[in-house]
Amino acid sequence: MKALIQRVKNAKVTVNDEVISSIEQGACVLIGICSSDTIKDMEYIVRKLLSIRIFDDENHKRWQKSIVDKQFEILCVSQFTLYNTWKGNKPDFHKAMAADRSKEFYEQFIQMLKDKYKPDKVKDGLFGAYMQVSIQNDGPVTLEIESPSHTPNKIINSVTDGAVHTKDEHSKR
DSSP states (O other), rough: EEEEEEEEEEEEEEEEEEEEEEEEEEEEEEEBBBTOHHHHHHHHHHHHHHOOOOBOOOTTTOOOOOOHHTOOOEEEEEEEGGEEEEETTEOTTBOOOOOOHHHHHHHHHHHHHHHHSSSEEEGOOOTTTEEEEEEEEEEEEEEEEGGGGGGGEEEEEEEEEEEEOOOOOGOOO
16 A cells, blocks of 8 residues: 655645545645555554654644644545556556455545544545545655555665665565
8 A cells, every 4th residue: 555645735626626625734645555455554554644744843843743743634535546557658557456446445544544533634535536636735745655565675684894784575585
């Protein structure tokens, strides 16, 4: 599972010229769901979204406060294109979870986010719709989080002269 987080002054989702959701200061989060994602991936992304420190504190010290600390809003938008690969110049989305499964998974994710935070502070777009997402990026700050099941694990290969040498687990034979 992947989350592309944009710190925003405000954001809104429009479908057919109708505003579906809007937030004031907080984060607009594009959510990508991979075909192999599980509840553990969902729990990880929810925990990280609510705890990452992407806002200034009251003394303007950077990277000190989370969305929860500031009581800001979150606008989530399902974005299957985050799990693209390329076939030449054309995107391929075979890694993304199929629409029939991902709709339920996404809805579970939104509910978990609401359960762990404040339901009125969590908004989302319209799953599967052709949406326009408008944001006023704050910073700009754009960060990506991916659940550990989709990131290569590092294995300590050797320790020499106090230096730790690692390699990707995927490259081990």
